[in-house]
Amino acid sequence: MGVHAKQAGAVAAGLTIPTLVLADWGINMPAGVTATSNDIYGLHMTILWICIAIGAVVFGVMFWSIFAHRKSKGHKPAHFHEHPLVEVVWTVIPLLILVIMAIPATATLVDMYDTTESDIDIKVTGYQWKWHYDYIDEEFGFFSALTTPRDQIYNRTAKGEHYLLEVDNEMVIPVGKKVRLLLTANDVIHSWWVPEFGVKKDAIPGFINEAWTRVDVPGVYRGQCTELCGKDHAFMPIVVRAVPEAEYLAWVDEQKAAAETERELTQKDWTMAELMERGEGVYARACAACHQADGSGLPPAFPALKASALVTGPADGHLEVVVNGVSGTAMQAFGGQLSEADLAAVITYERNAWGNNTGDMVTPKQVFDFKNQ
Amino acid sequence: MSAVIDDHTQEHDHGPAGGITRWLLTTNHKDIGTMYLIFSFSMFLLGGTFAMVIRAELFYPGLQIVEPEFFNQMTTMHGLVMVFGAVMPAFVGLANWMIPLMIGAPDMALPRMNNWSFWLLPCAFLILVSTLFMSGGGPNFGWTFYAPLSTTYGPPSTTFFIFAIHIMGVSSIMGAINVIATVLNLRAPGMTLMKMPLFVWTWLITAFLLIAVMPVLAGVVTMMLMDINFGTSFFDASGGGDPVLFQHVFWFFGHPEVYIMILPAFGAVSQIIPAFSRKRLFGYASMVYATGAIALLSFLVWAHHMFTVGIPVAGQLFFMYATMLIAVPTGVKVFNWVATMFRGALTFEAPMLFAIAFVILFTIGGFSGLMLAISPADFQYHDTYFVVAHFHYVLVPGAIFGIFASAYYWLPKWTGYMYDESLAKAHFWMSFIGMNLAFFPMHFLGLAGMPRRIPDYALQFADFNMISSIGAFMFGATQILFLLIVVKCARGGVAAAAKPWEGAEGLEWTVPSPAPYHTFTTPPVVE
Numbered sequence A: 001m002g003v004h005a006k007q008a009g010a011v012a013a014g015l016t017i018p019t020l021v022l023a024d025w026g027i028n029m030p031a032g033v034t035a036t037s038n039d040i041y042g043l044h045m046t047i048l049w050i051c052i053a054i055g056a057v058v059f060g061v062m063f064w065s066i067f068a069h070r071k072s073k074g075h076k077p078a079h080f081h082e083h084p085l086v087e088v089v090w091t092v093i094p095l096l097i098l099v100i101m102a103i104p105a106t107a108t109l110v111d112m113y114d115t116t117e118s119d120i121d122i123k124v125t126g127y128q129w130k131w132h133y134d135y136i137d138e139e140f141g142f143f144s145a146l147t148t149p150r151d152q153i154y155n156r157t158a159k160g161e162h163y164l165l166e167v168d169n170e171m172v173i174p175v176g177k178k179v180r181l182l183l184t185a186n187d188v189i190h191s192w193w194v195p196e197f198g199v200k201k202d203a204i205p206g207f208i209n210e211a212w213t214r215v216d217v218p219g220v221y222r223g224q225c226t227e228l229c230g231k232d233h234a235f236m237p238i239v240v241r242a243v244p245e246a247e248y249l250a251w252v253d254e255q256k257a258a259a260e261t262e263r264e265l266t267q268k269d270w271t272m273a274e275l276m277e278r279g280e281g282v283y284a285r286a287c288a289a290c291h292q293a294d295g296s297g298l299p300p301a302f303p304a305l306k307a308s309a310l311v312t313g314p315a316d317g318h319l320e321v322v323v324n325g326v327s328g329t330a331m332q333a334f335g336g337q338l339s340e341a342d343l344a345a346v347i348t349y350e351r352n353a354w355g356n357n358t359g360d361m362v363t364p365k366q367v368f369d370f371k372n373q
Numbered sequence B: 001m002s003a004v005i006d007d008h009t010q011e012h013d014h015g016p017a018g019g020i021t022r023w024l025l026t027t028n029h030k031d032i033g034t035m036y037l038i039f040s041f042s043m044f045l046l047g048g049t050f051a052m053v054i055r056a057e058l059f060y061p062g063l064q065i066v067e068p069e070f071f072n073q074m075t076t077m078h079g080l081v082m083v084f085g086a087v088m089p090a091f092v093g094l095a096n097w098m099i100p101l102m103i104g105a106p107d108m109a110l111p112r113m114n115n116w117s118f119w120l121l122p123c124a125f126l127i128l129v130s131t132l133f134m135s136g137g138g139p140n141f142g143w144t145f146y147a148p149l150s151t152t153y154g155p156p157s158t159t160f161f162i163f164a165i166h167i168m169g170v171s172s173i174m175g176a177i178n179v180i181a182t183v184l185n186l187r188a189p190g191m192t193l194m195k196m197p198l199f200v201w202t203w204l205i206t207a208f209l210l211i212a213v214m215p216v217l218a219g220v221v222t223m224m225l226m227d228i229n230f231g232t233s234f235f236d237a238s239g240g241g242d243p244v245l246f247q248h249v250f251w252f253f254g255h256p257e258v259y260i261m262i263l264p265a266f267g268a269v270s271q272i273i274p275a276f277s278r279k280r281l282f283g284y285a286s287m288v289y290a291t292g293a294i295a296l297l298s299f300l301v302w303a304h305h306m307f308t309v310g311i312p313v314a315g316q317l318f319f320m321y322a323t324m325l326i327a328v329p330t331g332v333k334v335f336n337w338v339a340t341m342f343r344g345a346l347t348f349e350a351p352m353l354f355a356i357a358f359v360i361l362f363t364i365g366g367f368s369g370l371m372l373a374i375s376p377a378d379f380q381y382h383d384t385y386f387v388v389a390h391f392h393y394v395l396v397p398g399a400i401f402g403i404f405a406s407a408y409y410w411l412p413k414w415t416g417y418m419y420d421e422s423l424a425k426a427h428f429w430m431s432f433i434g435m436n437l438a439f440f441p442m443h444f445l446g447l448a449g450m451p452r453r454i455p456d457y458a459l460q461f462a463d464f465n466m467i468s469s470i471g472a473f474m475f476g477a478t479q480i481l482f483l484l485i486v487v488k489c490a491r492g493g494v495a496a497a498a499k500p501w502e503g504a505e506g507l508e509w510t511v512p513s514p515a516p517y518h519t520f521t522t523p524p525v526v527e
Ligand code: HEM
Pocket: B048, B051, B052, B054, B055, B075, B076, B078, B079, B080, B082, B083, B086, B087, B141, B142, B143, B144, B388, B392, B395, B396, B399, B400, B438, B452, B453, B454, B455, B472, B475, B476
């Protein structure tokens, strides 16, 4: 792609204008990198050409009438106003065309629904506004959220090459293996779409949907959430890296080791400074979208944490809200989403940032005890 | 009292009441029709303003003008206002004005209810638009208001939104009952059903659709109301409810709704094309049957909006086949219009220009609809700008151009003056170019992967978005011209004959222009 953006300082908001020449003038669906996406592309092109052919005939006759049968040319109107044979013909022919079209469409659909005999199962959960990938067989999982800086979104710096299509943790899959996706959501409905796989499936709270893909070409593939899911719907992309199997296995080992280290962090003795530093990062990642970086929130939808009675009050109340969430609101239960160390860090951070100087420190052990009380 | 027996028509008996009460209390179908049309046009401008905000934000990548929260309110309000405020009331307005004139009836069958169903609408929209100023903002969950985004996660104003929808629904149902009662009971002697003008036919069928599905819409918003305020869990998975149920109920209303927005336009165009082709409509009977077939099939295709929610493969196939089938009667209509033009004697006044553009561009929208029906391909198209392109091709040159065509066609009858033809042609060409510039590139954007309902997009979508915004501004600005043309025409100009169009047919052209306040107090006889 290689798109650069340049500053247009004159405009108060600081608009950035992407240079026209460099941008991508893609006008058609990508054929993609899976058998499914290629089948879909084939169907798309077939039906497109059928439409173009029918259009050529219909509009051809119409334009002929417009040019030849004008009153200004002295054309006298004919008197026919029905013709049973013609009417039957133009009912039956489209019907036949549709039957012919339905056959390959049915075959592709049945194939897309065949989620049996998968090699790897990944549970994909949509959250407001990030994805969670759980490698069920390997017992590790992680969140994947947008990394595009707000400065780029608000046009304060030039936009990067993968603007809005970049994440912190990519989903990694091996090439040539059938990957089954089990999709669900934690809050509202989301939809997981990677165009080049030809996979789009809704992630619905309370349901588990299935989809599958087998990618043969290694590479990085990007997609987006395609079901309106609230304010940051535009900002929860999907990035999948397809790698050779050996590389995949090495990555899995790394992830498992990292999960283990994470668990050990709970046991470690933390200092206030360490917790604050870690907490700031966790906050930016997990909380700032709603409560804003400066803790001021977006009332009335998202309350301010700065000077909040709950945040500056007893630690248990604070733990309760963050670990178990507030049911029926956008405040999720973070107990299952963040590690004990991250929970302790973010709570400590909230209790001491933006002038909430409670001086309290909440340790991972405390969080562990709270969860298991 | 005068001793002279009033043996000529009663048309001179009484004219409209004076002042504001004329409009508040009127039971006259022409006054009510006019009010519906004015209301509809103001909603068109309001919904259009929201669209301009959307297009301005999407002009460049990045966030410049509005925040995502407000952007979502704009897309939602734009959709709601256009569908329920602009298109539906415009057709009810046309029905009010024209159905009695076309079937030789003195008025609508239920004139007081007619007044009520109109005045409910401004109330409903006042409530709806006021939500934008409430704390937490207006509806921000799309015009399809999927649960649980609109229930558990909706803004506090959602209850007002539900109330507004209820009022609109009541208004539509009453309007529909009125149309059915009028058409079935008040036709002039000799006007059998199969002699009715097609506009009357399509409206009759539309009215049945309305009565069938508006209660379903009322049902679904009532379930939302219960979930939000009374602790039920129809759509809340954590309480044992089912978010997909919402979509089934919504689209059971929603798909027939899209035909509600297009069938009356089919009817209007079927009046206009023969008039300016100076040739009878080709295949009248098949037009009627095709409309009926479309209406019936429209109840069997709702899940084509839900191909990605994970319905079982058998259901997927059923809805794919049923949707493809709808293309057949729709095709028949298009073929009939073209056959009507074929070997006619065509002239191209503004109503005809809009009608021809209707046929061409609606057909393009129909083609993309056929593509969307192919369920595997829909996995790629769904919820992208390809869908936005599709439904704007059926709504803007479909419903809206159909309304413009009707307005120009019948304006001489309404006002008694001819509109300014060259201004109307300018209106047509600028709308035509602006609309294609705005919406054609959206096909490319969708195919290249741009999701809908997003305030910011990846850089490869930048160019077409800019073009689309330019087209949208052009289309939007052009509509001010329409307002000028209508005002100018209402205020004077060349007097219109009773039948200003050489090839026009129908009872409405037998009364003088402007149509007197009371017409057909003695029914005409149709041979
Ligand atoms: C003035 C010309 C118009 C422009 C420039 C325009 C533009 C747009 C755009 C850009 C969107 C997509 C918003 C998004 O997904 O982010 C949209 C959505 C929509 N438009 Fe329009 N539109 C116009 C006229 C109409 C008309 C006449 C109708 C209906 C009769 C209509 C009905 C809708 C509906 C139902 C939606 C979907 C809203 C949603 O996503 O919930 N639009 N419009």
